[in-house]
Amino acid sequence: MDIINSISTQLISGNDKDVASDTKKALDSGISAETILNDGLIMGMNIIGDRFRDHEVFLPDVLMAAKAMYAGMELIKPILIKSGISSRGKIVIGTIQGDLHDIGKNLVGIMLKGAGYEVIDLGHDVSPEKFVEVAKETGATIIGMSALLTTTMANMKEVVKILKNENLDGKIRTIIGGAPVSDQYASDIGVDKYSFDAGNAVDIVKELMA
Amino acid sequence: MMKTLMERLRSREILISDGAIGSILLSRGLPKAQCPESYNISHTDVLTDIAKEYLEAGAEIIQTNTFGASPLKLKDYSLDEKTDSINRSAVQAVRNAVDDKAYISGSCGPSGKMLKPYGDIEPEEMYESFHRQITSLISAGVDIICIETMTDINEALSAIKAAKSISSTIPVMATMTFDPTPRGFFTIMGTDIPTAVKMLSDSGADVIGSNCGNGIENMIKIAADIKAETEIPVIIQSNAGLPELKDEKIIYSETPEFMAEKAVELAELDVSIIGGCCGTTPAHIKAIRNKIDSLT
Numbered sequence: 001m002d003i004i005n006s007i008s009t010q011l012i013s014g015n016d017k018d019v020a021s022d023t024k025k026a027l028d029s030g031i032s033a034e035t036i037l038n039d040g041l042i043m044g045m046n047i048i049g050d051r052f053r054d055h056e057v058f059l060p061d062v063l064m065a066a067k068a069m070y071a072g073m074e075l076i077k078p079i080l081i082k083s084g085i086s087s088r089g090k091i092v093i094g095t096i097q098g099d100l101h102d103i104g105k106n107l108v109g110i111m112l113k114g115a116g117y118e119v120i121d122l123g124h125d126v127s128p129e130k131f132v133e134v135a136k137e138t139g140a141t142i143i144g145m146s147a148l149l150t151t152t153m154a155n156m157k158e159v160v161k162i163l164k165n166e167n168l169d170g171k172i173r174t175i176i177g178g179a180p181v182s183d184q185y186a187s188d189i190g191v192d193k194y195s196f197d198a199g200n201a202v203d204i205v206k207e208l209m210a
Numbered sequence: 211m212m213k214t215l216m217e218r219l220r221s222r223e224i225l226i227s228d229g230a231i232g233s234i235l236l237s238r239g240l241p242k243a244q245c246p247e248s249y250n251i252s253h254t255d256v257l258t259d260i261a262k263e264y265l266e267a268g269a270e271i272i273q274t275n276t277f278g279a280s281p282l283k284l285k286d287y288s289l290d291e292k293t294d295s296i297n298r299s300a301v302q303a304v305r306n307a308v309d310d311k312a313y314i315s316g317s318c319g320p321s322g323k324m325l326k327p328y329g330d331i332e333p334e335e336m337y338e339s340f341h342r343q344i345t346s347l348i349s350a351g352v353d354i355i356c357i358e359t360m361t362d363i364n365e366a367l368s369a370i371k372a373a374k375s376i377s378s379t380i381p382v383m384a385t386m387t388f389d390p391t392p393r394g395f396f397t398i399m400g401t402d403i404p405t406a407v408k409m410l411s412d413s414g415a416d417v418i419g420s421n422c423g424n425g426i427e428n429m430i431k432i433a434a435d436i437k438a439e440t441e442i443p444v445i446i447q448s449n450a451g452l453p454e455l456k457d458e459k460i461i462y463s464e465t466p467e468f469m470a471e472k473a474v475e476l477a478e479l480d481v482s483i484i485g486g487c488c489g490t491t492p493a494h495i496k497a498i499r500n501k502i503d504s505l506t
Contacts, residue, residue: 055391058400063328098243100286101322125243150453150460150488151236152243180453180460 003029004040007072011044014064016071023072033076033083037116041072045114046202053199059107062198066110073113087118089209090140092131094122097155101148104178107198108144115202128158135172142208144201145191147178156181157189164190173208177201215271215313215354216381216416219443219482226499227271227315227447227485228264233460234491235260235275245287247279250299257300261307267492268499271483272312273356274300276347277319282331282339286322297346305351315356315383316347318369325364336365340372348377356383358421358447359487361397363409370413383417383445383483384410388432389424395432403432407439419445422487424452425464426472433479443482450489462489466497473498477505 003026010018019041026036048065051057093109095102102124109119120138122130131143143163147153156176163169173192176185186194193208195201218225232246238256240249249256261272279297281290289296297316304314321339323331344355355373360366366384373382386406388395396402401409410418418440420432429448436444450462450469469490476484484502486494 055389055393055396058396059398060328060400063324067327103324150233154460182452182454184454 004031004035007036007040008044008047011041011065011068011072012048014061014068016064016068019068020071020075023075027075027079033079036072036076037080041069041076042114042116045069045111049111049114049199049202053197059103062107062110066114069110069114088116089142089205090118090120090138091142091144091205092120092122092135092138092140093144093146094126094131095124095146095148096152097125097127099147099149099152100124101178102146104148104198105144105146108146108177108195108201111198111202112144112205115205117205128155128162131159132162132166132168132172136168140172142173142175142205144175144177144195144205146176147181150180153178153180153185156191160190175201175204175208219417222480222482224477224481224502225270225483226268226495226502227445227483228261228267228269228273229486229490229492229495230449230488231257231260231273231275232277233488245278245284245289247275247277247284247296247300248287248289250275250279250296250303251292254299254303254306257303258306261304263492264495265308265312267496268503269485269495270312271315271354271485272304272308273315273317274304274347274352275317276300276343277317277358278322280318280321280339280343282321282323282336283319293342294346297343298350301347301350301352313353314351315354316344316352318343318347318355318357318373319359320361320365325362333364333368337368337372340369341376344369344373345376348373348380352380354381354383354417356385357415358383358385360384360386361401362399363397363401363406366406367409367413370410370415374414381416382414383419384415385419385421385445385447386410387422388420390428390431395435403435404439407436407442411440411442415442417443417445417483419447419481419483421445421447422449425449426451426469426476430472430475430479433476433481437479437481444480445483445485446476446481447483447485447487448490449487450494453489464489466491466494469494470497470501473501474505477502
């Protein structure tokens with residue numbers, strides 16, 4: 001399994017070309033796409049995520065690791081789809097209406113994909129109605145909302161209201177993150193969970209989907 | 211005004227700068243989803259009023275409402291074509307309020323985009339964007355350029371280089387936003403304080419410092435770390451803590467009295483310019499002004 005270790009090591013170092021060539025080698029030697037995903041790519045992203053959480057590495061390292069992860073994913077994705085291996089779950093994410101800041105949200109998307117979840121990223125300035133509509137359409141069970149501005153965070157509450165009105169609360173769960181929001185704010189507006197960073201978002205998604 | 215800002219800093223005076231603009235604009239009717247800098251053209255008088263209030267509170271350095279007025283950032287609102295008039299109106303709005311009773315500081319915030327290889331912006335494009343904004347600010351007559359809230363040192367350097375290439379005489383302040391980690395303070399892009407101080411001062415910044423952050427107590431630690439590295443004048447503009455929501459209203463926990471009390475510690479550290487960031491108001495600036503004046 002040296003090749004699998006190499007995939008995660010190269011991913012952590014952000015070497016996208018090496019991750020791609022190792023992934024190819026692994027597939028050629030008969031290792032399953034699922035093993036490459038779980039023990040190579042996801043393992044590597046978990047490690048970089050932990051290091052980012054512990055402030056051992058910074059945003060550039062995570063972004064380079066993510067590029068490397070995508071390089072590997074591209075090769076195994078067609079195989080995973082063909083063999084019908086389902087993802088660990090679907091999550092809709094986006095930056096809330098009025099807010100154009102998406103670096104933090106992108107990071108959450110990267111970490112969730114790295115953890116094997118299917119992420120539907122609606123981008124920035126996403127209306128509360130859109131979050132719920134897409135979650136219903138795609139069968140996503142979690143909506144993740146991000147805000148950087150104190151002025152836009154209040155729009156997050158609207159998503160909770162819509163879910164309640166449509167009797168979807170409890171079926172579609174909600175997570176919020178971003179500089180101005182907090183655990184306290186999440187419970188004030190009736191959101192299920194607050195996540196303090198991208199690594200924590202993965203832990204919370206795991207918890208909510210368990 | 212007889213003395214220039216740099217002369218006064220060299221004579222080791224402590225200058226007080228202003229507080230937040232964005233959070234005040236919102237409380238005065240700026241729609242939530244609207245570009246705050248668009249008000250420079252449509253509501254110049256509102257910005258003049260805010261500048262007046264900060265002047266009356268005792269601020270001697272008043273910032274323009276141009277934090278997000280670089281073309282790269284304005285593009286998010288399809289307003290990049292208006293870069294020049296947005297920046298010029300902002301300077302005029304402050305000029306109308308302060309005449310020559312305060313220094314006008316041209317605010318220049320991050321582009322919101324990332325340089326290659328992390329993002330997709332070429333260094334030339336970043337530089338060009340800052341160059342366009344700062345050209346407008348300087349030709350409209352600002353006294354100093356304030357490159358602020360940076361997390362990527364290369365982006366900060368790009369803006370400093372642009373400012374210095376436009377005018378060899380305009381002073382430049384550069385501030386970065388640091389987070390506490392077990393290994394000391396770092397920007398989210400991974401720059402620590404010694405590295406930031408060295409690179410910013412090597413690039414010709416005349417004043418360096420930190421703004422925003424997570425309350426004034428962290429800022430005191432950051433100021434001490436910066437002062438340990440440099441003789442260059444230091445600026446500290448703290449926010450009034452992190453925002454909290456109470457009864458549908460956004461509040462910042464640090465009161466004018468609390469911040470003024472803590473500003474004494476910044477003065478003791480020999481910080482040259484003390485001001486506010488998100489959540490601070492003319493009342494905060496007035497309290498800081500009174501407290502600092504009472505020290506001498």
